Amino acid sequence: MNKLIYFLIxxxxxxxxxxxxxxASNFPQPTGVYGVGQIKYHWIDSSRKDLNSQDPExxxxxxxxxxYYPAAKNDAKINYDTDAAESTIEFLSKTSGWPQFIxxxxxxxxxxxxxxxxxxxxxxxxxxxxxxxxxxxV
Numbered sequence: 038m039n040k041l042i043y044f045l046i047x048x049x050x051x052x053x054x055x056x057x058x059x060x061a062s063n064f065p066q067p068t069g070v071y072g073v074g075q076i077k078y079h080w081i082d083s084s085r086k087d088l089n090s091q092d093p094e095x096x097x098x099x100x101x102x103x104x105y106y107p108a109a110k111n112d113a114k115i116n117y118d119t120d121a122a123e124s125t126i127e128f129l130s131k132t133s134g135w136p137q138f139i140x141x142x143x144x145x146x147x148x149x150x151x152x153x154x155x156x157x158x159x160x161x162x163x164x165x166x167x168x169x170x171x172x173x174x175v
Contacts, residue, residue, distance in 0.1 A: 063146055064146065077118070079099065080102060107156065108157050111149070113151070115149075116144070125143055126140040
């Protein structure tokens with residue numbers, strides 16, 4: 038019983054204070070000659086039902102796609118993508134069993150990618166990298 042009391046008195050307030058005053062770290066600034074542009078797509082395949090869907094309002098297969106590409110150099114910081122931050126917070130909360138507010142520092146992460154930036158000019162071809170993490174699906 039004493040361990041439970043110590044936990045409630047010490048650890049819970051510590052987590053609350055940490056989540057309020059300590060933000061998550063920022064993404065590093067790109068070091069190359071190009072900046073990073075970003076386009077976000079939300080694709081819905083209306084011809085196929087999502088067999089795992091628990092949401093009657095969204096019965097079809099959905100896919101979020103983020104395309105990052107070389108753009109003109111820009112050192113401006115912006116907040117991390119709101120949708121990505123919210124889904125990350127939800128995932129971390131579900132997998133850890135901790136309340137979502139513990140992870141709110143993710144919302145304050147800063148990044149250097151520029152949504153909708155023009156593709157970098159030049160004649161040199163750019164590589165294409167497809168990244169499909171597959172982890173963290175909720």
